[in-house]
Amino acid sequence: MAHRFRDSYLNATLTFADDKITWFCPEMNDVREVMMSWEQPIMNKMAEVAVSSGDHVLECGFGMGILSTAVQARNPASHTIVECHPQVLVKLNEWAADKPNVTVVNGKWFDLLSEPEKYDAILMDTYVDDDLHPKFAGFCQKKAKDNCKVSWWNFSGGTTDEFMKFYWDNVTFTEVTGLTVPENTYYNRTNYFVPLKVLNQKAKTYGIVDSSNVHTSTSETRNIYKFDADQDVLTCADPSNPSLVVKKGMLSYGVKCKGIYNINNGLLVVTGNHPMIVKREGSWIEKNMNELVIGDKLYKVDNTEVEITNLNFDSSETIYTVVRLNSDDNYFVNDILIKNGGKDA
Numbered sequence: 001m002a003h004r005f006r007d008s009y010l011n012a013t014l015t016f017a018d019d020k021i022t023w024f025c026p027e028m029n030d031v032r033e034v035m036m037s038w039e040q041p042i043m044n045k046m047a048e049v050a051v052s053s054g055d056h057v058l059e060c061g062f063g064m065g066i067l068s069t070a071v072q073a074r075n076p077a078s079h080t081i082v083e084c085h086p087q088v089l090v091k092l093n094e095w096a097a098d099k100p101n102v103t104v105v106n107g108k109w110f111d112l113l114s115e116p117e118k119y120d121a122i123l124m125d126t127y128v129d130d131d132l133h134p135k136f137a138g139f140c141q142k143k144a145k146d147n148c149k150v151s152w153w154n155f156s157g158g159t160t161d162e163f164m165k166f167y168w169d170n171v172t173f174t175e176v177t178g179l180t181v182p183e184n185t186y187y188n189r190t191n192y193f194v195p196l197k198v199l200n201q202k203a204k205t206y207g208i209v210d211s212s213n214v215h216t217s218t219s220e221t222r223n224i225y226k227f228d229a230d231q232d233v234l235t236c237a238d239p240s241n242p243s244l245v246v247k248k249g250m251l252s253y254g255v256k257c258k259g260i261y262n263i264n265n266g267l268l269v270v271t272g273n274h275p276m277i278v279k280r281e282g283s284w285i286e287k288n289m290n291e292l293v294i295g296d297k298l299y300k301v302d303n304t305e306v307e308i309t310n311l312n313f314d315s316s317e318t319i320y321t322v323v324r325l326n327s328d329d330n331y332f333v334n335d336i337l338i339k340n341g342g343k344d345a
Contacts, residue, residue: 006128009034014087021064021088034127035063038181043067043125045176045194047074050121050149052286058082058119058143060109061126062092068102071123076101080117082109085127110139118145124152144199154195171197261289262312268298268336277337279305299337306336 005027012023014034021034047070051057057076062068062083071079081096082105083089089106096102105112109126122140129136140150154173173193181187262269270276274289279297287296297305 009128010085014085016087016091033185035066035125036182036185037064037066038179040066041176041179042192042194044070045174046123046125046151047071049174049194049196050123050151051076052120055120056080056117056145057121057123058109058112058117060122060124061129062088062095063125063127065091065095067123067125068092068095072099072102076121078103080105080119082107082112084108110135113139113142118143118148120145120148122148122150124150126153140197140199146200148199150197150199151195154193171195260314261292262310262314263292263298263308264306264310267306268334270333270338275338278308300335302335 005025008026009023012025015022019037021036022031023034024030025032043066046067051071051074053075055074055076056078057071057080059068059071059079059081062081068079068081078101079099080103081092083092084107089104092104096104109124122143124136136152140148144150173195176192176194177190179190179192181190260269270289276287276289276292277284277299278287278292279285279299280287280293280295284299292308292311294308294311296308298308300306
């Protein structure tokens with residue numbers, strides 16, 4: 001059954017102000033808010049947790065363009081925005097006119113189900129669509145690329161959205177605090193939990209040079225070539241919080257390759273396509289090993305930073321160990337935090 005206000009909303013004349021969009025709802029005999037500017041910290045966080053540079057992004061609902069602007073700031077390769085209200089669609093086309101990576105779709109998000117495109121990130125902030133959340137979960141499963149990140153408007157707001165957890169397991173939440181919300185609106189809390197679900201997670205393979213030390217669940221270290229299957233590997237900066245178990249079949253020893261990078265005369269030696277988390281110009285970012293530069297900083301297990309002062313490429317043959325890790329894991333090698341799709345330091 002459709003939301004009882006949906007047809008009225010789509011046929012309504014909206015009022016646009018600097019800080020909100022409103023409409024008169026005949027069923028409620030009242031003026032209702034569609035979106036308000038106080039949501040900006042929420043929209044910024046939603047884009048931050050779900051969108052990476054180079055992603056192909058699907059955004060359902062434009063509203064005031066707050067989320068769309070936050071997505072654009074993260075340099076997506078493509079940004080498809082679906083909007084069905086005719087007045088908002090005019091605003092969207094004006095906003096998108098100078099953005100070549102934006103595609104505007106006039107219609108409803110569920111109409112895209114038969115289209116072939118798949119996405120790295122899917123974001124939903126539509127109006128009078130809360131009855132479609134079960135359908136949205138299935139929609140995302142069909143439109144998701146591997147490791148697709150999905151986020152949506154959390155109707156529970158200040159809680160961890162038990163409604164969506166019913167349809168999806170392993171939803172994580174990031175809290176936004178200090179919100180300044182006007183009285184007598186659709187939301188009355190100063191905090192909000194941004195939900196995130198990663199779909200179609202796939203393991204990736206990376207090489208670790210055999211002389212490297214990897215931390216275990218007991219905060220010990222051992223050379224990677226002595227690493228045993230079923231040992232825990234630390235996956236975050238807190239040594240008391242291991243979460244990854246390397247199972248049998250995830251390790252391959254004695255692999256040969258030509259071409260490795262050496263940081264600070266042996267501090268860390270890894271293959272060129274290995275992902276790293278580095279601090280550059282004050283921000284923690286993810287870069288492949290072959291993209292690092294002198295001056296980048298690395299995060300250490302003791303919560304300190306070390307600057308890259310020496311960076312060399314060795315083209316000789318090297319023996320290394322391959323470890324398959326899920327895309328949401330971090331781990332330490334030689335006391336240095338290595339980025340593999342998980343949370344930043």
